[in-house]
Amino acid sequence: MIERDYFSDHEVLKDPYAFFNAIRDEGPVYRPPGKDYYIVTGFEEALEVLRDHESFSAIIGLQGAGAPLPFTPHGSDITDQIEEHRVAFAGGDQVVNLDDEPHTRLRAFINTLFVPSRLKASEKFIEVYCDEMVGNAVADGGVELIGKIATPYVTMVVADLLGVPMEDRQLFMDAIAKGPVPGALDGTDPMAGGAEHPFAIMGTYFYGYLADRRANPGDDILTQFAHAKYNDGSTPEVYDLVQLGMFMFGAGQDTSAKLLGNSMKYLVADQPLQSRLRAEPKLIGAFLEEVLRIEGSTKQTARLARRDAKIGDVEIPAGTKILLALSAANRDPRRWDDPDELIIGRKKAIEHLGFGRGKHVCAGAPLARVEVRVIMEKFLQMTSTIELDLEKHPNGLADLNYEPSFIIRGLDRMHIKLVPADGFVAPQKQDTGLTAAKTWSTASSRISDLLSNDAALAVVEKHFPGISDNPQIGMAKGMTLRAVQAFAPDQFTDAALDEVDAELAELF
Known part of the structure; x- marks a missing residue:
């Protein structure tokens, strides 16, 4: 098992937990045979790396630990080498890959988008949109959850937050759907595609939005975005804002959409659990935290040691690539009792690493928690039963397939049947006569x-x-x-x- 290639093996894609368990048996920090990177499966060890920004760079966050470096490291501190070659890394200028002051400045700006007042306003929009979307699905008796509900839903929510004009939102979603899968198992460069890459397409539009709002300010989020200041009072470069807007739009789709699918998988597989949440909707938040722990949307992230360091008791030379197995750390038996069991109300479950930790912790985590909680509440409120559609998945859960990504853990499709609750009132469907x-x-x-x-x-x-x-x-x-x-x-x-x-x- 430990000799399998995490970055290309489709059997590992189906069950990454068995692979990581085999790696864990060799130690919480382990270098697989023939590989030039370490895999960290221990919770405390992963936390140590995520918090040590001085020793570990985020530059390989998108390309992963399996890809070769664009230079040959030398010396006990390669920080300068990394910066000299930053443009040669996949997505080196994206916020997820930034280090030090450039990351700190952009991240402080991102945090202004997720203040409680803005999230409260988004929740009002989410309520309205969920009533329509879920109500129509229940009235129809079923739906393909990922493509018809999850992805359009989270796209509209993040678009609403960023202020992307409605007429452009479908175009963005189509571009993302046609673009390379983040962390593709076939080795596709996540930034490949040139002018057809989703970021290139969206970038043209974001440049237009920001240029217009700087020249013609209005009372909207895009205007706030265009006229925002860094903490030191300086004005961000338009390029930096464009990169940020594109990344947030793209990243905002994947994690939340996959969380909804992963959560629903547990509900259709466990009808007593589904009934319990339907009867006690206040438990939905705790349920989602446990899903984030046991099967979060992000399986792993990566770091590059930029100076000689240690992880646990393992010496890590500068230039060493690190695969941080978040999904393994979240099932570390040294940290969690019965780690492979979904237990609602698990003590300190919220301390999971599903959204990462440290300076690169997911900025959109508060929004993700709200949008998935609300739509899950609507599904349970409007139905008496939610089941897997066995006509489309005759072998049950075994028929479900996962997106071919070494980064994302998410279903590519999932057909469900929805039985309306007593008293359910469908959104009005009008006869065309x-x-x-x-x-x-x-x-x-x-x-x-x-x-x-x-x-x-x-x-x-x-x-x-x-x-x-x-x-x-x-x-x-x-x-x-x-x-x-x-x-x-x-x-x-x-x-x-x-x-x-x-x-x-x-x-x-």
Whole structure:
């Protein structure tokens, strides 16, 4: 087992825990045979590395410990060598790979996006969006969770937080879907693709957003983003803000979407657990913390020793690559009793490393906890039973496949069946016939239903020209115009929506 290649073996992809357990048997800090990196599986040892920013650089966070360095290390301190070759590392200028002052400055700025007041505002949007999205899925009797719910959902939430215009959000999501998988098992460079790479596509738009807001400030988050200052009062370079916006948009999709899928896997596999959470929704937060521990979205991260150091009692020379197995540290039996068991209310479960630790701890963790908790509450509130769809997965959980990534632990798809709870009221689905038009409104009718009727379509097009031909509106067609207004208030104003309602009422 220890001779398997973590970075390319698809059997390890299916069950990384068996691989890491075999490595752990050799010690909490171990160099596999024939490899030029160490794997850290111990909780305390991983914590030690994550907190020691002087000794360990984050420069290989994206490319991983398995990729070769772009230079030959020499000496007991290679800090200068790393900086000289930073541009040669995959994503060397991304915040996840930065060290020292450049990271500190950007990270302090990121933290301003996740203040309690902003998260509270986001939670209001999340509530509205979840009611629509989950309600429609329950009314339909089931859904493919990852592609139809998880990814669009978290995309809209982070887009709302950053202020990305609604008409561009689907374009961004499509670009990310077509781009290379972070930590691809086939060895694809995570930054490959040139002008077609998602970051290159999104970068063009972010440059435009920031340039416009600096010239024409408004009352929105993008304006705050464009005019933000570092803690020392200096103004960030537009390039740095563009890089940050792109990374947050991309990273905001993966971890939260995968957490929702991983969490739902436990609920469909354990109906008593599902019933317990449905009866005691206050336990959902503790349940998610335990899922983050036992099967978090991020399996590993990586560090490069930039000076001679020690991890535990193992000497680590400068230039040594380190694979920090977060998912193994979170199951370290020296730290956790019954580490492979999901136990709600586990003592100090929140101390897991699912979001990392130290200066590079996930800045979006507070948002991730909120968005996954809220949508899980909605799923349980609106259903009496959630089950795996055995027509699509006849072999049950064994049919579920994972995204081919050495970084991310997440399902690529998962079909579930949803049985409505007693008293469930579905979001209003309108007949496309003219007899139903008199009951239509921007508050109760799906956009898709309005656009499918000629009379209603004429009204909507009159006030929102081009909406029916706009491919970016596709991800919102299952929502109402009033719900869409929550994250596109400038495009769908109260006045315009009121006029649409008045004209729909006069059709018959």
